[in-house]
Amino acid sequence: MLINFCSCCVNKMKRSGQLLEKIADYDNLLLAFWSAQRGKQAKAEVVRFRDDLGRQVSHLRQGLLDGSVNVEQYHYFKIHDPKERLICAASFRDRVLHHAIMNICEPCFESYLIDDTYACRKGKGSHKAVARAQHFCRSSRWFISLDIRKYFDSIDHGILQNLLERRFKDKRLLQLFEKIIGSYATAPGKGVPIGNLTSQYFANHYLGLLDHFIKEQLRIKPYVRYMDNFILWSEDRRVLKESLRAIGGFLRERLALTLNDDICLNQTAGGMNFLGYRVFANIIRLSKRSKKRFSDKFRAYEACFLNGEWSEQVLQKHMQPLIAFAQYAHADNFRRNVIERFGAVS
Numbered sequence: 001m002l003i004n005f006c007s008c009c010v011n012k013m014k015r016s017g018q019l020l021e022k023i024a025d026y027d028n029l030l031l032a033f034w035s036a037q038r039g040k041q042a043k044a045e046v047v048r049f050r051d052d053l054g055r056q057v058s059h060l061r062q063g064l065l066d067g068s069v070n071v072e073q074y075h076y077f078k079i080h081d082p083k084e085r086l087i088c089a090a091s092f093r094d095r096v097l098h099h100a101i102m103n104i105c106e107p108c109f110e111s112y113l114i115d116d117t118y119a120c121r122k123g124k125g126s127h128k129a130v131a132r133a134q135h136f137c138r139s140s141r142w143f144i145s146l147d148i149r150k151y152f153d154s155i156d157h158g159i160l161q162n163l164l165e166r167r168f169k170d171k172r173l174l175q176l177f178e179k180i181i182g183s184y185a186t187a188p189g190k191g192v193p194i195g196n197l198t199s200q201y202f203a204n205h206y207l208g209l210l211d212h213f214i215k216e217q218l219r220i221k222p223y224v225r226y227m228d229n230f231i232l233w234s235e236d237r238r239v240l241k242e243s244l245r246a247i248g249g250f251l252r253e254r255l256a257l258t259l260n261d262d263i264c265l266n267q268t269a270g271g272m273n274f275l276g277y278r279v280f281a282n283i284i285r286l287s288k289r290s291k292k293r294f295s296d297k298f299r300a301y302e303a304c305f306l307n308g309e310w311s312e313q314v315l316q317k318h319m320q321p322l323i324a325f326a327q328y329a330h331a332d333n334f335r336r337n338v339i340e341r342f343g344a345v346s
Contacts, residue, residue: 029057071094214247294335
């Protein structure tokens with residue numbers, strides 16, 4: 001069944017060609033620069049690139065056209081949000097390159113993704129995914145919540161390149177993809193760097209095969225995926241248990257991936273954790289972990305302001321997304337309590 005599905009899937013793909021010239025177009029590279037520098041205008045490498053913009057863009061254009069462009073070294077750092085992650089920051093020139101690629105290639109990736117796939121898509125952020133999950137909670141009795149073990153670290157370079165070859169027929173573009181994919185590895189032939197714009201699209205596309213398998217082979221309509229977190233719903237618990245076995249086999253055989261052990265199969269009436277929220281049919285709350293993260297981050301941000309490390313403007317920049325995340329949930333009393341207890345700026 002799995003092999004037949006993949007052959008069917010390949011036949012449905014319309015391959016796109018003659019894209020590298022569009023990526024290397026001078027105006028597209030300028031647009032990519034303005035996108036890449038947004039919010040980073042004062043950084044030294046951005047200033048250097050901007051001060052020599054014409055030559056930098058021309059050099060990047062020539063490297064794309066003659067195939068000499070290479071991936072520069074990454075800058076590595078760790079974050080704890082909430083678990084430790086190794087982030088790989090590309091050089092500013094490579095960020096311009098990534099934006100230039102996706103300015104042109106995004107529609108090709110987008111056209112293969114199903115409606116119920118979220119993350120790294122316009123109009124399909126986390127809040128839209130949560131709203132869709134709540135919609136399915138209202139109409140289904142059971143759900144199963146799954147995610148992939150060490151997803152970004154486990155993506156297989158050969159499988160990814162093969163999937164891209166099925167989507168794109170421009171040989172020079174495929175060679176560029178191969179350079180980007182091969183510039184990083186967590187093990188031989190494995191892993192894409194968290195933090196790259198291209199990695200986000202590659203990772204979403206990699207699991208597009210799973211999306212079509214669930215929708216077209218398993219015929220599960222109530223389904224939502226946000227990157228490597230995905231949920232299926234059904235009125236019948238047995239359907240979900242059978243789907244779990246099929247999905248586990250598909251991931252191992254076709255994508256060289258493994259499900260995490262913390263599988264949750266339960267009734268929707270009891271609520272479900274998804275993207276930091278506790279989702280019920282009629283209400284959305286913050287999860288316990290999100291409440292702790294909110295309190296910890298709020299106190300840390302206020303401390304940075306009080307000790308003079310941050311200006312009020314910088315404090316507001318960090319607080320806005322934190323508050324916005326909490327505001328989406330039914331958590332007004334909790335939020336007010338944290339602000340009253342630890343807030344230094346009204």
